[in-house]
Amino acid sequence: MNTIKTIFKIGKGPSSSHTIGPYNATKAFIGEINRKNIKKINKIRASLYGSLALTGRGHLTDKAIIEAASGYNVEVLFFPEKILPFHPNGMVIDAISKDGKSLLSWEIYSIGGGEVLINFSKNDDSKNLVNLSELEGDEKKDFLDIYPFSTMEEILTFLRKSGKSFLEYVEDFEGSSIWDYLSLVWQTMLQSIDRGINREGVLPGNLHIYRKASLYHAKSLNFMGNMQKEGLLYSYALAVAEENACGGIIATAPTCGSSGVLPAILFHLKGEYNITEHKILRALATAGLIGKLVQTNASISGAEVGCQGEIGVACSMAAAAATYLLGGTPSQIEYAAEMGLEHHLGLTCDPLGGYVQIPCIERNAFAAARAIDACLFSILSDGSHKISFDKIVEVMKQTGKDLPSIYKETSLGGIAYVNKENEQPEV
Ligand code: SF4
Structure with missing residues (x-):
């Protein structure tokens, strides 16, 4: 069991799974673009699935993503009928070039309370899911199991x-x-x-x-x-x-x-x-x-x-x-x-x-x-x-x-x- 800090996340409402999670995931994605120095991006495309698509507008998911990717041309697409394999709150975010190619792509799950899992390899093995906190150096310790008991x-x-x-x-x-x-x-x-x-x-x-x-x-x-x-x-x-x-x-x-x-x-x-x-x-x-x-x-x-x-x-x-x-x-x-x-x-x-x-x-x-x-x-x-x-x-x-x-x-x-x-x- 990891830190109780993940239960008390500070951020903007109205939804930890639909606003804070997608916002943080998009910010991390933009950070990765900068780290990898990916150029010639025409737009950032966020595709929302399942519950994220069904209630994303009311929960301001699209606005959170646009804010997190400010400076880029952002397109948010909604696919309510489709559910990605690991959670009803699924999202795929792509950096798209002028000729329509995806230069970077992440499959993201916002699993509640602002926690985010990323499936980099996009295969169906849940062992490949990586917690977003694990990616962020300063917060890496927040992802580790620190408690000896979990019941x-x-x-x-x-x-x-x-x-x-x-x-x-x-x-x-x-x-x-x-x-x-x-x-x-x-x-x-x-x-x-x-x-x-x-x-x-x-x-x-x-x-x-x-x-x-x-x-x-x-x-x-x-x-x-x-x-x-x-x-x-x-x-x-x-x-x-x-x-x-x-x-x-x-x-x-x-x-x-x-x-x-x-x-x-x-x-x-x-x-x-x-x-x-x-x-x-x-x-x-x-x-x-x-x-x-x-x-x-x-x-x-x-x-x-x-x-x-x-x-x-x-x-x-x-x-x-x-x-x-x-x-x-x-x-x-x-x-x-x-x-x-x-x-x-x-x-x-x-x-x-x-x-x-x-x-x-x-x-x-x-x-x-x-x-x-x-x-x-x-x-x-x-x-x-x-x-x-x-x-x-x-x-x-x-x-x-x-x-x-x-x-x-x-x-x-x-x-x-x-x-x-x-x-x-x-x-
Ligand atoms: S779980 Fe659903 S009904 Fe309950 S507070 Fe969250 S959005 Fe509202």
Whole structure:
């Protein structure tokens, strides 16, 4: 299992798999052109397949690629019917000469949370897939397996024997530099909440949705007690999710579409209980470990397993973080994480018009509320329960396999289907 930093990527929304992944892959491709000193390029052609093609316009994939290849003439083609062999989010990028020859060609897979695999040889053996991080010298260590264990059961056994906590486990294997990175992540989260709370207006695209965060925040302040607390919690989650929908800078947790859940919980608890930044970073480490376990043993890609892998995992991470902050034991943290995921099993990914707006934005607010419930539920218990976190991750993976593709970031079914006039996003 590699670093938890890959769960918290900082970049522009609205989608880690459809925006950050293709953007980074295109940047690396342009870097390779420069390194190889390839001349006489007429255009850069990006061909998008499967889910990337079906929801790429609404998710701003084409704009991200054009921005990453700025200075070049860029052509983006969409092939929704075809799926490349290793993942529903496939893409081929070519540097095309004046006489139509491909001077450099990469087959790329954006596998969720901004992670990218490249198939240089373009044959069907998955062993040939290379992680983009492996190519980038400075980040090479981020690709290496640094953790000795890759299941919750193994980690809990280690913690029981050593008397350590989840965050000590993280520090032991990441090194103390992880705190600087998590501090950057926390600052990004705070900035996205602040921007989102203070902005008003209509979100981009043809759904014409008015931002809610600012209004919800103002109205909540007029309530008292739990109504106020829950209203404010919603507003923080909405703030980040709306910033993400606008292509603003956010930190994935574990993806862009689900990036509002964890910051909302941390910000809310920080205010309620006067929690220090030091503790917040430790909660982030705990949450990152949960996300990493799911990514390693299942998936955090909506195109692969549906929204249970995005919002479900975000809720699981946030529930674990909250339980840590409120003094939970490792068993209670594990229980909270399990419940956060269990009660999102089967959740479909069906964004209306291909935009990361409906149902995504509201889902962040509801998952934040559910994370608090999972935390309270586990704190009230002694941490013992029947279905383990590892089992639920396995069930989530199988459920994702069983879900028809219309519910996996294709915008062909579910909520995306109820409003046919909105099916085609603005280009
Ligand atoms: S429905 Fe869920 S998985 Fe799909 S784009 Fe929205 S947040 Fe991501």
